[in-house]
Amino acid sequence: MTGEGTAEREPHVQRESSGIGTALSELAGNIDELENRLCPVLIDPVPSTDEAKEQEALVPLAEDLRAHKDRIYRLNDKINDIRNRIEL
Secondary structure: OOHHHHHHHHHHHHHHHHHHHHHHHHHHHHHHHHHHHHHHHEOOOOOOOOOOOOOOOOOHHHHHHHHHHHHHHHHHHHHHHHHHHEOO
């Protein structure tokens, strides 16, 4: 494989990774808005005791993917928390 193919692919990967980040930000905003609108029927949240774990260093693309994955897990946890706190 020549360097030309790699140089052409890199911007595509970066652009798509950036698009995922943008989509995750929009999702997070929508979840926050939903939580605010449901506030009158939600039980108070239980404080979290999660501690940050040290992670191995990765190449930049893998680091971005891990950050996106971690954010998806946090957003899923938030949705589950809202679902468990709702009093309907």
